[in-house]
Amino acid sequence: MALKLVESDVDSRVRVNEEEIEEFYHANKNDYLGSPGKVEVRAIFLKLNEGATAGEITDLKRKALKIMGELREGVSFELLVVQYNDEYLRNDGGRLGEFERGALIPQLDKKVFSMDVGETSEPIWLTEGVYILKVTNKTNDIYKPMGEVSEEIRAYLSEEKREALLHAWIKTLWERASIKIQ
DSSP states (O other): OHHHHHHHHTGGGOOOOHHHHHHHHHHTGGGGEEEOOEEEEEEEEEEOOTTOOHHHHHHHHHHHHHHHHHHHTTOOHHHHHHHHSOHHHHTTTTEEEEEETTSSOHHHHHHHHHSOTTOBOOOEEETTEEEEEEEEEEEOOEEOOHHHHHHHHHHHHHHHHHHHHHHHHHHHHHHHOOOOOO
């Protein structure tokens, strides 16, 4: 009997329209990520030795600025990779790898995912050294289509609305009830 009363007074008033579903989908799009974006990166890495002196740090800064000047003058990134990189990056043309969003050190991750394909970064200073990055390939995040998740969203929003209506209905009943203690 109580369930029928709740169904007639609460459940029958729960409605979710397409605009609400679409608005929720766009506001919470990251919850419906199908596959994260990836980026392929090449790097020129200038290692900073532990306990480096001020002179060594200055030399490294000059070297990084020299490389940036050469890049601006049109020297190819690949040639500079061979000229300046350590052996392990030099052998593969400076290929650092292909990474999903969030897989790199936060400073590098933020930078490479804000860059376009073919773009070269300014020097990025970290405690272990300096990176100059070039994005060679990039794919964007792929989200599940709204049509695929609309029923899931509808169910979630319906339950949310039902809970709010049920609480309001119970509050109204409580306020209308007259209780006498004798």
